[in-house]
Amino acid sequence: MSKKKIKRPQQYKRPQERTFKDWWQAQSGITRKRIVWGCAAILAVIVLLLVYYFAIYDDGSIKVRDNALVDVQENWLVGQRSSGKNSTYYHFADVSTPEGYTPAGSALATELQQTFSFEKDNITVSVNPVNGSVDEVADSVYSRIGAFVGENGSVGTLSEYQSKLGACKYFIYTTAYTLEDGSDYFSKSLVLYAPSSFKDGCILISVASQEDLAEDAMLTEAITALDAVTLPAGK
Numbered sequence: 001m002s003k004k005k006i007k008r009p010q011q012y013k014r015p016q017e018r019t020f021k022d023w024w025q026a027q028s029g030i031t032r033k034r035i036v037w038g039c040a041a042i043l044a045v046i047v048l049l050l051v052y053y054f055a056i057y058d059d060g061s062i063k064v065r066d067n068a069l070v071d072v073q074e075n076w077l078v079g080q081r082s083s084g085k086n087s088t089y090y091h092f093a094d095v096s097t098p099e100g101y102t103p104a105g106s107a108l109a110t111e112l113q114q115t116f117s118f119e120k121d122n123i124t125v126s127v128n129p130v131n132g133s134v135d136e137v138a139d140s141v142y143s144r145i146g147a148f149v150g151e152n153g154s155v156g157t158l159s160e161y162q163s164k165l166g167a168c169k170y171f172i173y174t175t176a177y178t179l180e181d182g183s184d185y186f187s188k189s190l191v192l193y194a195p196s197s198f199k200d201g202c203i204l205i206s207v208a209s210q211e212d213l214a215e216d217a218m219l220t221e222a223i224t225a226l227d228a229v230t231l232p233a234g235k
Contacts, residue, residue, distance in 0.1 A: 062089040069112055077229070078114035079129020081201050089113075091232055092129040092196040093203055098228040101125060118225065123213075125225045126206040130193065134202045138169035138193045145173055152177040156215065163226055165203070166195040170222065172215055186210055190218040197231050205229075 062078060063070040069089060072078055077092040089112055097103055101118035116127040130137050142158045149155060156172040170192035179185050192205040207221045 062091060069114070072114060076114055077116065077127060077129050077203065078112070079201060080113065080131050081198055090198065090201065092198070092201055094230045094232065095127050096228045096230075098125060098225045100224070120221075122211055123207065123209045123221055125221060126204075126208075127225060127229065128204040128206070129196065130202050130204045131200070132202060133199060134167065134169055134193045134195055137202055137204075138171075141191070142171055145171070149173050149175050161192065161219070161223075163194055163223070165226070165229070165231065168192055168194045168226075170219070172218060174212075186212065188212055188218070190215075190222055192219075192222045192226070194226055194229070203229060 062072060069078060072091075075094050075096060077095050078089055079092050080088045081090050095116045098118055101120045104117040104119040104124065113129060115129070118125045118127075132140075138158065142155075145155050153173055153175040158169060158171045161168045161170060170190060172188065172190045174186070174188045176184070176186045188209050188211070190207040192207075194203045194205060196203045203226075205222045205225050207218050207225070209218070
């Protein structure tokens with residue numbers, strides 16, 4: 001009786017992976033040239049974009065050197081924004097002295113913000129840059145001001161005002177308490193947020209007085225200060 005031969009399955013051979021070199025050599029000469037030209041064109045576009053962004057493009061930010069703002073004029077309201085290429089400091093507006101007021105301060109703060117303060121009789125008006133839109137900042141501050149004034153103060157309603165710069169929001173709050181020497185302290189403030197040159201930045205007009213002025217009177221003082229604010233040309 002003859003023995004049958006057992007057929008064993010052939011051993012599996014893993015196909016050889018095709019390398020980039022093999023693929024490249026399989027291409028025709030014309031195809032290779034087209035691929036090289038296409039890659040060179042893409043690289044050229046990337047280089048041009050980088051040169052434009054870092055050497056030519058100007059996003060309007062103010063440069064900072066040795067922890068100081070560079071080439072800033074005295075009447076510029078300067079503050080921070082949430083974005084920027086060279087720095088985060090920007091020219092928000094031009095500020096002149098409001099009618100009837102005298103300058104009380106204009107300085108570069110430690111945060112590299114240029115702000116302004118003016119005085120008239122018993123009233124102080126301040127102009128400050130704020131990072132954030134009018135709605136964002138006004139709504140946020142108003143929701144927290146109650147905790148700030150506490151039991152010794154009161155907060156008015158959040159109202160709107162249409163100015164030459166656009167839609168503004170403002171409110172009034174008061175603080176009153178007794179000092180250690182037994183004397184009484186009272187302060188009434190109005191804060192108004194107005195649009196600036198940027199959607200993510202606004203201008204704060206703050207009016208403070210130790211007299212119990214009517215709301216209309218305080219709003220008038222805020223409008224007087226706001227009339228002295230001008231947005232930069234072209235923004």
